[in-house]
Amino acid sequence: MSWMPPLFMIVHILPNRAHRGLRLWVPVFLIWILLLPFVLVLLPVFFILCAVIDIHPFRTLGAFLQLLGSLGGTHIEVDNPDTSVFIHVY
Amino acid sequence: MSENRRQILDMLAAGKINADEAERLLTAVERAPDAAAASPARRNDPVKYLRVVVDALDDHDGPTKVNVKVPMQLLRAGVKLTSIIPPRARTEVNTALAKEGIDIDIGKLTPESLEEIVEQLRDLTVDVDNERAKVRVFCE
Numbered sequence: 001m002s003w004m005p006p007l008f009m010i011v012h013i014l015p016n017r018a019h020r021g022l023r024l025w026v027p028v029f030l031i032w033i034l035l036l037p038f039v040l041v042l043l044p045v046f047f048i049l050c051a052v053i054d055i056h057p058f059r060t061l062g063a064f065l066q067l068l069g070s071l072g073g074t075h076i077e078v079d080n081p082d083t084s085v086f087i088h089v090y
Numbered sequence: 091m092s093e094n095r096r097q098i099l100d101m102l103a104a105g106k107i108n109a110d111e112a113e114r115l116l117t118a119v120e121r122a123p124d125a126a127a128a129s130p131a132r133r134n135d136p137v138k139y140l141r142v143v144v145d146a147l148d149d150h151d152g153p154t155k156v157n158v159k160v161p162m163q164l165l166r167a168g169v170k171l172t173s174i175i176p177p178r179a180r181t182e183v184n185t186a187l188a189k190e191g192i193d194i195d196i197g198k199l200t201p202e203s204l205e206e207i208v209e210q211l212r213d214l215t216v217d218v219d220n221e222r223a224k225v226r227v228f229c230e
Binding site for chain 1: 154161168171175
């Protein structure tokens with residue numbers, strides 16, 4: 001099982017055939033880097049919250065990381081004459 | 091000479107089958123080992139994705155195609171989340187499931203039982219086909 005969160009994501013949203021629409025190559029790893037300081041600051045709050053609601057903090061963190069890590073390979077494609085959406089997570 | 095081949099030739103010699111039938115049976119026997127050799131390899135491949143493919147024709151939106159590929163790892167990780175449900179909430183969930191006739195203890199979902207479920211999903215194929223839509227759900 002991968003613990004590595006997704007690094008890149010491709011998002012294409014084409015509202016209709018006449019327009020170019022939105023074609024994004026999202027470097028998701030930058031989002032993780034930006035979120036890291038906030039996560040570190042909020043970590044004590046998380047531990048207190050886990051103690052209050054009686055759940056294991058490390059197991060919870062592990063499960064959450066696994067969930068993030070398993071997002072890689074997700075592929076969503078919707079295509080109709082009005083809209084076309086393409087999302088792929090790497 | 092294999093046992094199957096010998097039996098076919100014996101049946102031909104005894105006049106129980108004719109030459110055409112014998113030929114068909116021999117061809118089938120020759121193909122069988124190839125299929126048997128290919129099958130275990132495929133069986134050993136882990137199930138990687140749950141696929142949902144929809145090909146629909148809508149009156150307003152016109153033809154719509156949906157292609158979704160969900161990693162099985164996501165399912166595995168999702169089920170592991172049940173282990174972090176607080177004991178009090180777990181009892182409530184189990185009671186609610188039992189009321190709906192689903193008699194399982196979500197606290198006892200182990201990685202092994204989860205693998206068994208995923209393994210069973212390998213043979214799952216849902217095919218819905220009518221004039222306006224074709225829906226296919228399968229694992230690969």
